[in-house]
Amino acid sequence: xxxxxxxxxxxxxxxxxxxxxxxxxxxxxxxxxxxxxxxxxxxxxxxxxxxxxxxxxxxxxxxxxxxxxxxxxxxxxxxxxxxxxxxxxxxxxxxxxxxxxxxxxxxxxxxxxxxxxxxxxxxxxxxxxxxxxxxxxxxxxxxxxxxxxxxxxxxxxxxxxxxxxxxxxxxxxxxxxxxxxxxxxxxxxxxxxxxxxxxxxxxxxxxxxxxxx
Amino acid sequence: xxxxxxxxxxxxxxxxxxxxxxxxxxxxxxxxxxxxxxxxxxxxxxxxxxxxxxxxxxxxxxxxxxxxxxxxxxxxxxxxxxxxxxxxxxxxxxxxxxxxxxxxxxxxxxxxxxxxxxxxxxxxxxxxxxxxxxxxxxxxxxxxxxxxxxxxxxxxxxxxxxxxxxxxxxxxxxxxxxxxxxxxxxxxxxxxxxxxxxxxxxxxxxxxxxxxx
Numbered sequence: 001x002x003x004x005x006x007x008x009x010x011x012x013x014x015x016x017x018x019x020x021x022x023x024x025x026x027x028x029x030x031x032x033x034x035x036x037x038x039x040x041x042x043x044x045x046x047x048x049x050x051x052x053x054x055x056x057x058x059x060x061x062x063x064x065x066x067x068x069x070x071x072x073x074x075x076x077x078x079x080x081x082x083x084x085x086x087x088x089x090x091x092x093x094x095x096x097x098x099x100x101x102x103x104x105x106x107x108x109x110x111x112x113x114x115x116x117x118x119x120x121x122x123x124x125x126x127x128x129x130x131x132x133x134x135x136x137x138x139x140x141x142x143x144x145x146x147x148x149x150x151x152x153x154x155x156x157x158x159x160x161x162x163x164x165x166x167x168x169x170x171x172x173x174x175x176x177x178x179x180x181x182x183x184x185x186x187x188x189x190x191x192x193x194x195x196x197x198x199x200x201x202x203x204x205x206x207x208x209x210x211x212x213x
Numbered sequence: 214x215x216x217x218x219x220x221x222x223x224x225x226x227x228x229x230x231x232x233x234x235x236x237x238x239x240x241x242x243x244x245x246x247x248x249x250x251x252x253x254x255x256x257x258x259x260x261x262x263x264x265x266x267x268x269x270x271x272x273x274x275x276x277x278x279x280x281x282x283x284x285x286x287x288x289x290x291x292x293x294x295x296x297x298x299x300x301x302x303x304x305x306x307x308x309x310x311x312x313x314x315x316x317x318x319x320x321x322x323x324x325x326x327x328x329x330x331x332x333x334x335x336x337x338x339x340x341x342x343x344x345x346x347x348x349x350x351x352x353x354x355x356x357x358x359x360x361x362x363x364x365x366x367x368x369x370x371x372x373x374x375x376x377x378x379x380x381x382x383x384x385x386x387x388x389x390x391x392x393x394x395x396x397x398x399x400x401x402x403x404x405x406x407x408x409x410x411x412x413x414x415x416x417x418x419x420x421x422x423x424x425x426x
Contacts (some may be wrong), residue, residue: 054325054366062310075313077320083315097275100288100297107290110324112267135351142348153267170392 006061011213014178015078024083105172116147118179158195217272228291274414295351318385329360371408
């Protein structure tokens with residue numbers, strides 16, 4: 001039996017797009033249920049009790065129905081959801097060091113990249129600069145510097161690699177692609193990073209590639 | 214041939230302790246090389262060129278010598294290094310959902326826990342409150358709230374689970390243990406989280422457990 005796969009998402013979120021891109025590259029059918037995070041739709045009592053006690057999307061739902069019929073299981077954290085979908089596929093290298101090195105870039109994405117590159121896009125293009133709290137405004141320079149450092153590290157690596165873990169795409173590329181390719185919406189100039197631009201083109205040319213909504 | 218394993222670390226870092234705890238629970242020999250991050254020792258040109266272009270520790274070095282003799286490979290990101298060490302061991306569940314769910318907690322640790330719980334410990338107990346920049350001081354309340362939310366989520370989960378992914382410890386427990394068990398150094402009161410305290414005792418009772426330096 002093939003279990004249903006349902007993505008609980010906000011279509012504007014790059015973290016949600018990671019999961020849709022993984023499913024598309026693997027040819028897996030994926031249903032979606034949309035929430036508006038700016039309206040608190042992922043903080044309702046029902047969402048917290050059923051989908052994710054952490055009040056965040058994306059969450060990948062696997063299966064449907066009551067627990068006694070197998071039930072639904074819920075998997076928060078975008079990179080963990082991509083890992084589940086890509087199980088036993090070419091998007092996860094089988095070799096020990098290569099697999100750990102792929103996870104290295106995925107943890108880098110969540111720690112050094114997303115809190116800077118994605119947050120500035122959210123603040124400047126989705127919330128809007130005029131709506132920022134004073135404390136958010138004070139953090140912009142530090143997030144700008146952190147984001148530029150993350151992009152520079154990626155650019156240097158891509159100077160000698162077609163994809164993050166070698167000659168073929170893996171989940172490391174899928175994790176880093178969404179917020180990087182729209183980094184200009186957060187005020188980053190991708191023209192400074194020519195190897196990133198070339199990698200973006202390689203990603204967009206992959207069979208099965210789907211663009212972000 | 215068994216390759217040398219060398220941890221480039223700052224002994225005060227919980228991220229480094231994760232790797233030492235993984236090696237200890239698995240009975241793997243692990244050499245260490247110490248750096249003082251407060252003195253910039255991980256930002257020297259040699260460190261950036263050889264060990265980690267991101268200027269951070271921990272880094273797990275696998276092997277030694279010149280590239281033509283197999284050479285050394287370097288793996289940054291604490292959770293990726295733990296993954297490498299625990300390859301094919303009971304610390305990583307083999308079942309598809311369980312494995313993804315373990316990674317879910319490890320990404321949660323890097324995104325929701327470490328930047329709050331570990332950063333406040335670093336600011337208040339290592340740098341010292343008197344030495345904080347004004348911008349750091351302004352962030353303390355947000356990091357306090359984020360850290361309390363992460364600890365509350367963990368406490369709720371541990372009310373019905375002995376370990377994060379079921380009845381036996383996995384890398385999820387190892388990733389979350391270091392900064393949680395010293396959270397009081399960052400001003401968090403663990404007495405509010407009785408299920409976390411019980412889990413800390415279970416971790417400390419594991420065969421092969423080693424304490425943080």
